[in-house]
Amino acid sequence: MFVPPRAIEGARGHAGAFRQVAHGCARVSTAPERLERGGEHILLIELSWASHVIRVAHLKTIVLVCATVASLFENDRSQIAIEVHHTRMKGTWMEIVDGIHRFDTGPFNWYLIEEGGRLTLVDAGFPSHYGVFVDGLAAIGRTLADLEAVILTHSHADHTGFAARLQRETNARILVHRDDRDAISRQYVLPWAGLVSHLWRPFTASIVWHAVTHGLLRGSRIPSADVFDGGDELDVPGHPTVIHVPGHTDGEVAFFLAGRGVLFSGDTLVTRNLYTGAEGTPQVPSHGLNTDDELAMVSLDRMRDLGTVTMLPGHGRPWHGRMDDAVRLARQLPA
Numbered sequence: 001m002f003v004p005p006r007a008i009e010g011a012r013g014h015a016g017a018f019r020q021v022a023h024g025c026a027r028v029s030t031a032p033e034r035l036e037r038g039g040e041h042i043l044l045i046e047l048s049w050a051s052h053v054i055r056v057a058h059l060k061t062i063v064l065v066c067a068t069v070a071s072l073f074e075n076d077r078s079q080i081a082i083e084v085h086h087t088r089m090k091g092t093w094m095e096i097v098d099g100i101h102r103f104d105t106g107p108f109n110w111y112l113i114e115e116g117g118r119l120t121l122v123d124a125g126f127p128s129h130y131g132v133f134v135d136g137l138a139a140i141g142r143t144l145a146d147l148e149a150v151i152l153t154h155s156h157a158d159h160t161g162f163a164a165r166l167q168r169e170t171n172a173r174i175l176v177h178r179d180d181r182d183a184i185s186r187q188y189v190l191p192w193a194g195l196v197s198h199l200w201r202p203f204t205a206s207i208v209w210h211a212v213t214h215g216l217l218r219g220s221r222i223p224s225a226d227v228f229d230g231g232d233e234l235d236v237p238g239h240p241t242v243i244h245v246p247g248h249t250d251g252e253v254a255f256f257l258a259g260r261g262v263l264f265s266g267d268t269l270v271t272r273n274l275y276t277g278a279e280g281t282p283q284v285p286s287h288g289l290n291t292d293d294e295l296a297m298v299s300l301d302r303m304r305d306l307g308t309v310t311m312l313p314g315h316g317r318p319w320h321g322r323m324d325d326a327v328r329l330a331r332q333l334p335a
Protein backbone atom coordinates (compact mmCIF):
# COMPACT_ATOMS: atom_id res chain seq x y z
CA MET A 1 0.00 0.00 0.00
CA PHE A 2 1.55 3.29 -1.01
CA VAL A 3 0.72 6.69 -2.38
CA PRO A 4 2.06 7.30 -5.87
CA PRO A 5 3.09 10.88 -6.63
CA ARG A 6 0.11 11.38 -8.88
CA ALA A 7 -2.14 10.75 -5.92
CA ILE A 8 -0.25 13.46 -4.09
CA GLU A 9 -0.93 15.83 -6.96
CA GLY A 10 -4.57 14.93 -6.46
CA ALA A 11 -4.27 16.12 -2.89
CA ARG A 12 -4.20 19.69 -4.07
CA GLY A 13 -7.93 19.60 -4.37
CA HIS A 14 -8.45 17.71 -7.59
CA ALA A 15 -10.23 14.42 -7.68
CA GLY A 16 -7.19 12.16 -7.54
CA ALA A 17 -7.23 9.41 -4.98
CA PHE A 18 -7.99 11.73 -2.11
CA ARG A 19 -11.27 12.12 -0.39
CA GLN A 20 -11.72 15.23 1.68
CA VAL A 21 -12.95 14.21 5.12
CA ALA A 22 -12.57 17.48 6.94
CA HIS A 23 -11.04 20.88 6.39
CA GLY A 24 -7.31 20.44 5.93
CA CYS A 25 -7.49 16.70 6.32
CA ALA A 26 -8.07 14.06 3.70
CA ARG A 27 -8.02 10.33 3.49
CA VAL A 28 -6.48 8.55 0.56
CA SER A 29 -7.97 5.42 -0.89
CA THR A 30 -4.79 3.52 -0.06
CA ALA A 31 -5.33 4.46 3.60
CA PRO A 32 -2.82 7.24 4.28
CA GLU A 33 -3.74 10.19 6.44
CA ARG A 34 -3.03 13.67 5.22
CA LEU A 35 -2.81 16.86 7.20
CA GLU A 36 -2.15 20.24 5.71
CA ARG A 37 -0.74 23.34 7.27
CA GLY A 38 0.09 26.38 5.22
CA GLY A 39 1.75 25.21 2.04
CA GLU A 40 2.95 21.98 3.61
CA HIS A 41 1.29 18.64 3.27
CA ILE A 42 1.88 15.76 5.60
CA LEU A 43 0.93 12.25 4.73
CA LEU A 44 0.84 9.27 7.00
CA ILE A 45 0.73 6.14 4.94
CA GLU A 46 0.41 2.67 6.20
CA LEU A 47 2.01 -0.43 4.81
CA SER A 48 0.82 -3.83 5.82
CA TRP A 49 3.61 -4.21 8.37
CA ALA A 50 4.14 -0.73 9.79
CA SER A 51 3.11 2.87 9.61
CA HIS A 52 5.25 5.27 7.67
CA VAL A 53 5.35 8.97 7.27
CA ILE A 54 5.59 11.01 4.16
CA ARG A 55 6.03 14.70 4.44
CA VAL A 56 5.47 16.87 1.41
CA ALA A 57 6.70 20.42 1.60
CA HIS A 58 5.06 22.50 -1.11
CA LEU A 59 4.81 19.26 -3.08
CA LYS A 60 8.53 19.54 -3.81
CA THR A 61 10.18 17.38 -1.19
CA ILE A 62 8.96 14.11 0.16
CA VAL A 63 10.54 12.85 3.32
CA LEU A 64 9.99 9.17 3.81
CA VAL A 65 10.55 7.02 6.82
CA CYS A 66 11.03 3.90 4.81
CA ALA A 67 13.60 3.38 2.12
CA THR A 68 11.48 0.64 0.61
CA VAL A 69 8.77 3.11 -0.10
CA ALA A 70 11.24 5.52 -1.68
CA SER A 71 11.88 3.05 -4.45
CA LEU A 72 8.22 3.11 -5.34
CA PHE A 73 8.56 6.75 -6.27
CA GLU A 74 11.55 6.33 -8.52
CA ASN A 75 9.71 6.93 -11.75
CA ASP A 76 8.80 10.42 -10.67
CA ARG A 77 12.06 11.52 -9.15
CA SER A 78 12.37 14.13 -11.86
CA GLN A 79 9.28 15.83 -10.51
CA ILE A 80 9.62 15.35 -6.78
CA ALA A 81 12.84 15.10 -4.79
CA ILE A 82 12.81 12.22 -2.36
CA GLU A 83 14.77 11.98 0.82
CA VAL A 84 14.89 8.97 3.08
CA HIS A 85 14.54 10.43 6.52
CA HIS A 86 14.03 7.72 9.07
CA THR A 87 14.15 3.97 8.80
CA ARG A 88 13.44 2.77 12.28
CA MET A 89 10.88 -0.02 12.20
CA LYS A 90 9.87 -0.18 15.86
CA GLY A 91 7.96 3.04 15.61
CA THR A 92 7.70 6.25 13.69
CA TRP A 93 7.44 9.91 14.49
CA MET A 94 6.18 12.86 12.55
CA GLU A 95 5.69 16.55 13.09
CA ILE A 96 1.94 17.12 12.90
CA VAL A 97 1.74 20.81 13.67
CA ASP A 98 4.67 23.18 14.26
CA GLY A 99 6.47 21.84 17.30
CA ILE A 100 4.04 18.97 17.89
CA HIS A 101 5.46 15.53 17.18
CA ARG A 102 3.52 12.30 17.01
CA PHE A 103 5.13 9.00 17.91
CA ASP A 104 3.40 5.94 16.56
CA THR A 105 4.33 2.63 18.17
CA GLY A 106 1.82 0.19 16.86
CA PRO A 107 -1.68 1.12 17.95
CA PHE A 108 -0.24 3.28 20.75
CA ASN A 109 0.41 7.00 20.20
CA TRP A 110 2.23 9.52 22.33
CA TYR A 111 3.34 13.05 21.59
CA LEU A 112 6.00 15.67 22.15
CA ILE A 113 5.46 19.42 22.49
CA GLU A 114 8.32 21.81 21.75
CA GLU A 115 8.34 25.36 23.05
CA GLY A 116 11.41 27.58 23.12
CA GLY A 117 13.73 24.59 22.87
CA ARG A 118 12.13 22.92 25.89
CA LEU A 119 10.01 19.77 25.70
CA THR A 120 6.90 18.24 27.22
CA LEU A 121 6.12 14.60 26.56
CA VAL A 122 2.42 13.71 26.43
CA ASP A 123 2.16 10.07 27.55
CA ALA A 124 4.98 7.55 27.40
CA GLY A 125 3.98 4.37 25.55
CA PHE A 126 5.26 1.10 27.00
CA PRO A 127 8.71 0.76 28.63
CA SER A 128 10.37 -0.62 25.48
CA HIS A 129 9.30 2.41 23.46
CA TYR A 130 11.99 4.41 25.23
CA GLY A 131 14.44 3.79 22.36
CA VAL A 132 11.96 5.18 19.83
CA PHE A 133 11.71 8.32 21.94
CA VAL A 134 15.47 8.79 22.20
CA ASP A 135 15.85 8.29 18.44
CA GLY A 136 13.05 10.76 17.80
CA LEU A 137 14.71 13.35 20.02
CA ALA A 138 17.96 12.96 18.11
CA ALA A 139 16.13 13.32 14.81
CA ILE A 140 14.77 16.73 15.83
CA GLY A 141 18.07 17.86 17.32
CA ARG A 142 17.03 17.54 20.96
CA THR A 143 18.30 15.50 23.89
CA LEU A 144 16.88 14.14 27.12
CA ALA A 145 18.28 17.23 28.86
CA ASP A 146 15.69 19.31 26.99
CA LEU A 147 12.82 17.35 28.51
CA GLU A 148 11.10 19.35 31.20
CA ALA A 149 7.92 17.41 31.90
CA VAL A 150 5.93 14.27 31.18
CA ILE A 151 2.19 14.86 31.36
CA LEU A 152 -0.08 11.82 31.48
CA THR A 153 -3.57 11.66 30.05
CA HIS A 154 -4.34 8.78 32.42
CA SER A 155 -2.92 5.87 34.37
CA HIS A 156 -3.06 2.98 31.88
CA ALA A 157 0.24 1.22 31.29
CA ASP A 158 0.22 1.92 27.56
CA HIS A 159 0.47 5.63 28.43
CA THR A 160 2.84 5.57 31.42
CA GLY A 161 5.44 3.04 30.12
CA PHE A 162 8.83 4.74 30.20
CA ALA A 163 7.84 7.77 32.31
CA ALA A 164 9.39 6.23 35.42
CA ARG A 165 12.67 5.73 33.58
CA LEU A 166 12.63 9.36 32.43
CA GLN A 167 11.99 10.38 36.01
CA ARG A 168 15.07 8.45 37.13
CA GLU A 169 17.36 9.54 34.30
CA THR A 170 16.36 13.16 33.75
CA ASN A 171 15.11 16.10 35.75
CA ALA A 172 11.71 15.88 34.10
CA ARG A 173 8.64 16.25 36.28
CA ILE A 174 5.79 13.75 35.95
CA LEU A 175 2.30 15.18 36.16
CA VAL A 176 -1.03 13.38 36.32
CA HIS A 177 -4.60 14.17 37.34
CA ARG A 178 -5.27 13.92 41.04
CA ASP A 179 -7.79 11.07 40.56
CA ASP A 180 -5.28 8.82 38.74
CA ARG A 181 -2.39 9.60 41.07
CA ASP A 182 -2.69 6.39 43.08
CA ALA A 183 -3.17 4.22 39.99
CA ILE A 184 0.17 5.21 38.43
CA SER A 185 1.96 3.93 41.52
CA ARG A 186 0.62 0.44 40.79
CA GLN A 187 1.82 -2.15 38.26
CA TYR A 188 0.13 -3.49 35.14
CA VAL A 189 -2.73 -0.99 35.09
CA LEU A 190 -4.77 -1.75 31.98
CA PRO A 191 -8.51 -2.21 31.33
CA TRP A 192 -8.15 -5.96 31.77
CA ALA A 193 -11.88 -6.80 31.83
CA GLY A 194 -12.33 -5.65 28.24
CA LEU A 195 -9.00 -6.93 26.99
CA VAL A 196 -9.43 -10.42 28.45
CA SER A 197 -13.04 -10.84 27.37
CA HIS A 198 -12.08 -9.91 23.80
CA LEU A 199 -8.82 -11.83 23.71
CA TRP A 200 -10.31 -14.14 21.10
CA ARG A 201 -10.15 -11.25 18.64
CA PRO A 202 -6.87 -11.17 16.72
CA PHE A 203 -6.42 -7.42 17.14
CA THR A 204 -7.05 -7.42 20.88
CA ALA A 205 -4.72 -10.40 21.25
CA SER A 206 -2.06 -8.50 19.31
CA ILE A 207 -2.40 -5.56 21.69
CA VAL A 208 -1.88 -7.74 24.74
CA TRP A 209 1.05 -9.46 23.02
CA HIS A 210 2.56 -6.06 22.19
CA ALA A 211 2.15 -5.02 25.83
CA VAL A 212 3.88 -8.13 27.13
CA THR A 213 6.73 -7.96 24.62
CA HIS A 214 7.27 -4.24 25.15
CA GLY A 215 7.86 -4.19 28.85
CA LEU A 216 4.48 -4.54 30.57
CA LEU A 217 5.83 -7.23 32.87
CA ARG A 218 8.82 -5.09 33.77
CA GLY A 219 6.29 -2.65 35.14
CA SER A 220 5.96 1.05 34.80
CA ARG A 221 5.23 1.99 38.38
CA ILE A 222 5.73 5.72 39.02
CA PRO A 223 6.47 6.28 42.68
CA SER A 224 5.97 10.04 42.79
CA ALA A 225 4.27 12.62 40.64
CA ASP A 226 2.82 16.09 40.76
CA VAL A 227 -0.95 16.34 40.43
CA PHE A 228 -3.18 18.70 38.50
CA ASP A 229 -6.91 19.33 38.30
CA GLY A 230 -9.34 20.10 35.51
CA GLY A 231 -9.07 23.72 34.36
CA ASP A 232 -5.40 24.08 35.33
CA GLU A 233 -2.99 25.58 32.84
CA LEU A 234 0.17 23.58 33.33
CA ASP A 235 3.44 25.43 33.82
CA VAL A 236 5.31 23.19 31.38
CA PRO A 237 6.45 23.78 27.77
CA GLY A 238 3.35 24.33 25.62
CA HIS A 239 1.29 25.41 28.66
CA PRO A 240 -1.58 23.02 27.97
CA THR A 241 -4.94 23.47 29.63
CA VAL A 242 -6.29 20.41 31.42
CA ILE A 243 -9.78 19.21 30.56
CA HIS A 244 -10.94 16.57 33.02
CA VAL A 245 -12.99 14.02 31.06
CA PRO A 246 -13.60 11.13 33.49
CA GLY A 247 -15.07 7.81 32.43
CA HIS A 248 -12.28 5.92 30.68
CA THR A 249 -10.52 6.27 34.03
CA ASP A 250 -11.39 8.49 36.98
CA GLY A 251 -8.52 10.87 36.22
CA GLU A 252 -8.67 10.74 32.43
CA VAL A 253 -7.89 14.12 30.87
CA ALA A 254 -7.38 15.81 27.54
CA PHE A 255 -4.77 18.53 27.08
CA PHE A 256 -5.68 21.56 24.98
CA LEU A 257 -3.25 23.94 23.31
CA ALA A 258 -5.64 26.74 22.35
CA GLY A 259 -3.00 28.79 20.53
CA ARG A 260 -2.04 25.91 18.29
CA GLY A 261 -5.53 24.43 17.91
CA VAL A 262 -4.32 21.06 19.16
CA LEU A 263 -6.17 18.70 21.47
CA PHE A 264 -4.37 15.69 22.94
CA SER A 265 -7.44 13.58 23.56
CA GLY A 266 -5.76 10.60 25.24
CA ASP A 267 -8.35 7.82 25.47
CA THR A 268 -11.31 10.18 25.90
CA LEU A 269 -11.81 10.07 22.14
CA VAL A 270 -9.80 7.73 19.95
CA THR A 271 -9.98 7.00 16.22
CA ARG A 272 -9.19 3.29 16.35
CA ASN A 273 -11.32 0.50 17.73
CA LEU A 274 -9.18 -1.51 20.15
CA TYR A 275 -11.21 -4.68 19.67
CA THR A 276 -11.30 -4.79 15.86
CA GLY A 277 -8.37 -2.54 14.93
CA ALA A 278 -10.62 -0.60 12.55
CA GLU A 279 -9.66 3.02 11.97
CA GLY A 280 -12.57 5.40 12.08
CA THR A 281 -14.07 8.65 13.27
CA PRO A 282 -13.74 9.94 16.86
CA GLN A 283 -15.16 7.39 19.28
CA VAL A 284 -15.17 6.56 22.97
CA PRO A 285 -13.22 3.35 23.71
CA SER A 286 -15.47 0.29 23.51
CA HIS A 287 -17.52 -1.14 26.36
CA GLY A 288 -15.25 -2.96 28.79
CA LEU A 289 -12.35 -0.57 28.30
CA ASN A 290 -13.78 2.20 30.46
CA THR A 291 -14.21 2.48 34.21
CA ASP A 292 -17.65 3.98 33.52
CA ASP A 293 -18.98 3.89 29.92
CA GLU A 294 -21.87 6.23 30.57
CA LEU A 295 -19.71 8.83 32.29
CA ALA A 296 -17.15 8.63 29.47
CA MET A 297 -19.90 9.58 27.03
CA VAL A 298 -21.40 12.33 29.22
CA SER A 299 -17.98 13.88 29.90
CA LEU A 300 -17.47 14.57 26.21
CA ASP A 301 -19.54 17.73 26.69
CA ARG A 302 -16.48 19.24 28.33
CA MET A 303 -14.67 19.22 24.98
CA ARG A 304 -17.45 20.05 22.56
CA ASP A 305 -17.00 23.84 22.59
CA LEU A 306 -13.30 23.89 21.73
CA GLY A 307 -13.97 24.79 18.09
CA THR A 308 -11.87 23.42 15.26
CA VAL A 309 -8.91 21.38 16.40
CA THR A 310 -6.34 18.88 15.30
CA MET A 311 -7.23 16.04 17.63
CA LEU A 312 -4.35 13.73 18.53
CA PRO A 313 -5.68 10.57 20.19
CA GLY A 314 -3.99 7.87 22.22
CA HIS A 315 -5.04 5.31 19.63
CA GLY A 316 -5.61 5.88 15.92
CA ARG A 317 -4.80 8.58 13.46
CA PRO A 318 -5.06 12.32 13.95
CA TRP A 319 -8.43 13.85 13.20
CA HIS A 320 -9.07 17.43 12.16
CA GLY A 321 -12.42 19.12 12.57
CA ARG A 322 -14.88 20.73 14.91
CA MET A 323 -15.12 19.21 18.34
CA ASP A 324 -18.91 19.43 18.42
CA ASP A 325 -18.82 17.22 15.31
CA ALA A 326 -16.38 14.85 17.03
CA VAL A 327 -18.69 14.52 20.03
CA ARG A 328 -21.73 14.04 17.80
CA LEU A 329 -19.96 11.32 15.80
CA ALA A 330 -18.88 9.52 18.97
CA ARG A 331 -22.43 9.51 20.33
CA GLN A 332 -23.84 8.15 17.08
CA LEU A 333 -21.72 5.02 17.30
CA PRO A 334 -23.03 1.95 19.15
CA ALA A 335 -21.34 1.36 22.50
Ligand SMILES: [Zn+2]
Nearest residue numbers: 154156248267
Ligand atom coordinates in the same frame (compact mmCIF):
# COMPACT_ATOMS: atom_id res chain seq x y z
ZN1 LIG B 1 -6.53 3.85 28.46
Ligand SMILES: [Zn+2]
Nearest residue numbers: 156158267314
Ligand atom coordinates in the same frame (compact mmCIF):
# COMPACT_ATOMS: atom_id res chain seq x y z
ZN1 LIG C 1 -4.68 3.68 25.77
